[in-house]
Amino acid sequence: MQQLWLIPCLPLVGFLLLVLGHGRCSRSVARLVGVGSVAMAGLVTLWVALDFYSAGAAQSYQVQLWPWFNAGTLEVSFGLYLDGLSLSMLFVITGVGSLIHWYASGYMWQDPDYQRFFAYMNLFVAAMLTLVLADNLVLLFLGWEGVGLCSFLLIGFWHQDPANGYAARKAFVVTRVGDTAFAIGLFLLFRELGTLDLPTIMALAPEQFVMGANRPTLIAALLLAGAVGKSAQLPLHTWLPDAMAGPTPVSALIHAATMVTAGVYLIARTHEVFLQAPDVLLVVALIGLFTLLISGFTALNQTDIKRVLAYSTMSQIGYMFFALGVGAWNESVFHLMTHALFKALLFMTAGSIILAMHHEQDIRSMGGLRRQLPVPFWCFVIGSACLVALPPTSGFFSKEAILIASWQLPGYGPWLWLGGVLGAFITAMYSFRLLFMVFFGPQKAHPHEPKGWQFHPPLMILGALSLVAGWFVLPTATVLPASPAGHPPTWTIVVAIAMPLLGIGIAYKVYVRHQWQGLRFVQWQKLRQFLFQGWGFDGMYKRLLLTPFTTLAQVNRNDMIDGLPKLLIQLSRFLHGLFSQLQNGQLRFYIATLASAAIIVLALALKVL
Amino acid sequence: MTYGEELIRHIWPLALFLVMVGGLIVLMLTLPALLGGKRVSRAVNEPYECGIVPVGSTHFRMPIPFYLFAIFFVIFDLEVVFLFAWAVAVKETGWLGFTEALIFILILFAALIYLWRLGALDWRTSRQKLDLRNLDAR
């Protein structure tokens, strides 16, 4: 395990090299450093994994690198922690990350800021690895903010367009709401348990907290708020669709595969705290359920290929939250892994299509592309199959497990299951709507497919992995509690398999055959508008928060509080002017001053008598 | 004797002195006005009422060496003042005193050499010196 520190270090070194050598090295060197550092980190991960498995998977390792700071009883160190959960995340980040970097090296080749792009990407990977490897919550928070920063930088990568800058700012500010709650949660946790060391928290939480009491509920709720912000769940989800302003590999890496799942990782990591707060767990499940339904319906009405995928990502993370809430911890992380694979695949395929279509992202101007773009087509089919959970793709295994677990939940179980199945149906509808509209129907454009070793191999590898990932076994079982035992009735499984098929069928009828147009319930203009704009969340926030805030800012344009310091400045300047007048350069005045001052000093001295 | 009395005892000569100075000034300013003649005529305002009529301006420049010589006189003649002080105690101070006086004189001597070499003792204007040098050169 001694080489563990190398994993976050390698991308960081890559970042430093790229930044320090900015403008000095060629594109190919930047490519070598940028892709190479992440690939090396992936190799080291494999090495670490070999060690981990050979030592028996039921273990965890804590490596103290060096102390960071001490404040009172709080001792924070740069320490790494490796167990089944963080190892699974390492696989996802370095594995999918390497493939996306590989792909991006081709995708971004024409961009003038090639080197800057890879510098940010490497920094992001370093921060994300710090996040998952941190052995204490402060270091985790550092990584958490680091990925937020990189997300901001990369969304606004093409900062020449103000809209991109606006999107970046929106992402930063909205997630910051969650981050603040997260930070408060950390303070509370430290007050209650006296430590922020993760293994210690996991050991102490069941002992110190009373289940369902106020304290753990509050802490868990605050942590949940942080997770919700980062993972774009209701009600802090509005930033993710706008975040698609960034380059497509960024969307694949940050806004699909890794960063947005950090919230899931956080909840899984602190599951002992959440287990002491059953109410919050139910809220987690409900947030997941509502997010997956609402974003599913929204995805059904989007016209931008990347926005469809963005809403789909929200919806799938909703499934993960849903799984966390119903106690299917392992299944949630499993779905995280499979989702990372097939969503990265979908995004990168979308990237290829966008490149082929000369940066056209509107699916209404696509169509019939399956002949011209065979490789993207088949990759997209695989990705969509995984997304809608067709057996035997990986998505089927992970989603089916979640649905089964939800049925098992005592009390609300079947209701939650029903919601989940409905979500699966909508997922099928919107995914195949996208597939049919892009690849079937009459041909509307003449695409030029980007080819080469940077485009097809990563897609194919990811496609293959997405297909077979269902048989992978993640080493999380030793870390996370098992889902409720038992077997649901067989008909539930049948329904769960049938629902996506039904959805695909309807999508086929509506979008390929153009029948059953009544089912295109988006005929109703107002409703379509409402769904297109994501259920009006943006408008609501604008009216509730932005407008009052900007109005207040307008009112306080001259900054009333600043008046006090300004007054001080004015006073200083006034006094300066006043005293400067005395320095008039006239000797007689100086002598007179000297004599008068001497009299004053005499008087002050005589006061002593 | 109380504090106040003692204070008065200390202060009264000073006060008397101040009063006398003030009185003298007043006297000097008022007496001429009272006693002086009041006749006004053209000749009264002449500098020399019954002498020759002055010609030229009083604003003329003294040559700089004039001041220099005055300063040198102060420096080198007042050295004697210190030597007087040494002279009255020459036996008591012994060789140490002699050495100190010697150093004092030697330093002044060094200064004299310096001034001499610098040409400070040369009563000629720089213009004249320049002319002289040109003459030598020829």
Added chain:
Amino acid sequence: MNWLALTSLMPLLLVASISVILLLLLAFIRDHKLTCWITCLGLAMAAFWAFADMGDAPQQVTPLLIMDDFSRLLGGTVLLVSLACGWMSYTYLETADEIREEYYILLSLAALGACVLVASNHFASMFIGLELMSVSLFAMVGYMAHSKQQANMTLEAGVKYMVLSGVSSSFLLFGVALIYAYAGNLNIDLLVAAEGPRLQSGYLVIGSALLLVGVAFKMSWIPFHMWTPDVYQGAPAPVTGFLAGAVKVAVFAFAMRWLMMAQGGYLDLLLLGLTVMAVLSMVVGNLLALRQNNLKRLLGYSSIAHMGYIIVTLAASATLGAAALSTALEAAAIYLITYASMTMLAFAVISQLAAQDRRFESGTLAHYQGLLYQQPLLAGALMLAMLALAGMPLTAGFIGKYYLVLVAVDSQLWLLLSLLVLGSSLGLYYYLRVILVLCKTPVGDSRLTLGASEKLLLTLLVAVTLWLGLYPTPAIQWVQLAIQ
């Protein structure tokens, strides 16, 4: 006078002999470089001698001078400052249209006067030292009298300094006379004759107050500061460095001896006056500097403020009593040494710049615009000096200010402490403004040249300023040794 006393007085004798040697030398050979070398070597030897003697027993040399470790430490500091001043004068004078060599005689005499002042424990020697220093400085301030560019400024400054200094000296002398009238002798320790004071203590109070006037003038404590900006601006840059460095150290060293170390309770009599001057100097000094546009004037106001800060040590030793006296003395000595180092750094830079173009010292800050790109070494050194004067950590200025704050907190001088903080924050504004000007885009692209000897001097001063800030322990130990 025995042999031991003579050797311990050696630093002073060395400096004195420089001036005589130079007199004789200049009578026959005029060589600027040789003159400068002799002066610098003599000053260096004297400083080395002073520091090498540290730890030896105190020597009372005649009733006038005492060579103890305090004299050796601060005398050595004054000599080093004079050395730096002589060193930086070389290029400055080399480019001047003025007779050069006599300057070094005056410099060594001024250094001698400053050393006598530091070592005096008798009012007579104090006056001799002070006047020797001042009279030499009159000539030095007005040295550029024949220079076409500078004559007006420098003569005005010289005359102002002479007249005002004369006035203040008369106050001082009158004060000394009154103290003599009270005590019957001129020893700095108030050794009253066995039969008791000959006169009322009112004489002592008035005498001390008038003596303080003289000291305050030289320290340019407000309201005795009026001469400072004019003289700082008009004097040649190296001379201003001497005024700001050596004079302040020497006069405050005397003030420490007189007010803190000597018996007689002068400090209690003068505490109120000193506090008022501290308050005024800290606040008004910084306010005056705030928007000042000439760097030398700005540094003049800055020195007013810095000298105001150091009064804190005097006030502290008055309130704390004998127990914490050594802390206050230590703080004052360290403050003086750090202040001397950073001030000399600043003036060394100005001298080198002024040697190339006199507008750097007489003109506005605009001449410094973009200097960082034209002359990185000089600009970097000036930045360091500004940061140090502002009291940034890792520079000498921080250590000095840290000690002052420590002393102020120990003796609970909350008013002075809060004004010290207020003054420092005001100070930050104008120090950073200078740095900002240095960093702006340059207007012209005049390349400035810098000789090896100037580089060496700057490097040494930078090293001292950084060393005092980064690793002050040896310096502090030295000071503690000297204070005991």
